[in-house]
Amino acid sequence: MAYLHCEIFSRTLDMATAFVAILPEEGSLKECPVVYLLHGLSDNCTGWSRYTAVERIAREKGAAVIMPEVQRSFYTDMALGLPYFSYITQELPQLCSRMFGLSGKKEDSFIMGLSMGGYGALKCALSSPERYAGCASFSAVTDIAARVRGSQGMRRREFQAIFGPALEVPEGARLDALLRCQQGRALPRILMTCGEQDSLFAENLRFAAELQAAGAQPSFHSWPGDHNWAFWDRSVQLAFDFFLGKL
Numbered sequence: 264m265a266y267l268h269c270e271i272f273s274r275t276l277d278m279a280t281a282f283v284a285i286l287p288e289e290g291s292l293k294e295c296p297v298v299y300l301l302h303g304l305s306d307n308c309t310g311w312s313r314y315t316a317v318e319r320i321a322r323e324k325g326a327a328v329i330m331p332e333v334q335r336s337f338y339t340d341m342a343l344g345l346p347y348f349s350y351i352t353q354e355l356p357q358l359c360s361r362m363f364g365l366s367g368k369k370e371d372s373f374i375m376g377l378s379m380g381g382y383g384a385l386k387c388a389l390s391s392p393e394r395y396a397g398c399a400s401f402s403a404v405t406d407i408a409a410r411v412r413g414s415q416g417m418r419r420r421e422f423q424a425i426f427g428p429a430l431e432v433p434e435g436a437r438l439d440a441l442l443r444c445q446q447g448r449a450l451p452r453i454l455m456t457c458g459e460q461d462s463l464f465a466e467n468l469r470f471a472a473e474l475q476a477a478g479a480q481p482s483f484h485s486w487p488g489d490h491n492w493a494f495w496d497r498s499v500q501l502a503f504d505f506f507l508g509k510l
Contacts, residue, residue, distance in 0.1 A: 266283070266284075275349050278345075283308045285327065291364075297326070297328075300317065302332070302380050304335055329355070335379075337383070382404040388453065400453075401456050406466045411426065453474060455471050
């Protein structure tokens, strides 16, 4: 596998940013599956490759993996900041197609993430279900409105930058509202995992039930575990097996 740390200038963000790409060295990149793998709140684009076996897993599956960086934006076009959601969903796939020849077809495109990135993955999939064959969330923030209401101190100021001083979370940022908007439409296959000792476990169970009630038929997996890399390392292997098949 080729491991590339890419420094680029994003026209959407109007600044330099980075992403990590793991690419198969054999075969046609145009025909391989592409996984957009999103980082959590306290990480950057290197977290997945530093703390999990994602490079080995990608080699086993013949998959390309793109790991972008969005700071602490919650994958949102921020009210008082930068348009990270537009970057992730529009500019980044175009860049990867142009730079590496990666497929932009729905059947080849998957999006996954942990915690804040799990929220981002679900948000992307529910906003544009026509773009992705599959979505995986690991220990995701699924009730962003509750998270905003309960925020204090620095976290509250961060959310004001993301959603505005009044802290009003728009429907386009709420997973439950996005799900209602897609009622009756075909959704990507969805896999969710959350550790049974994770503080987000209850809200993940609730959102999985909402997906089920909406006809999405998510595959929900839990086992003893907390909000940490040991859990996410196992989760990403499970997700690649689920979407790309076991060897």
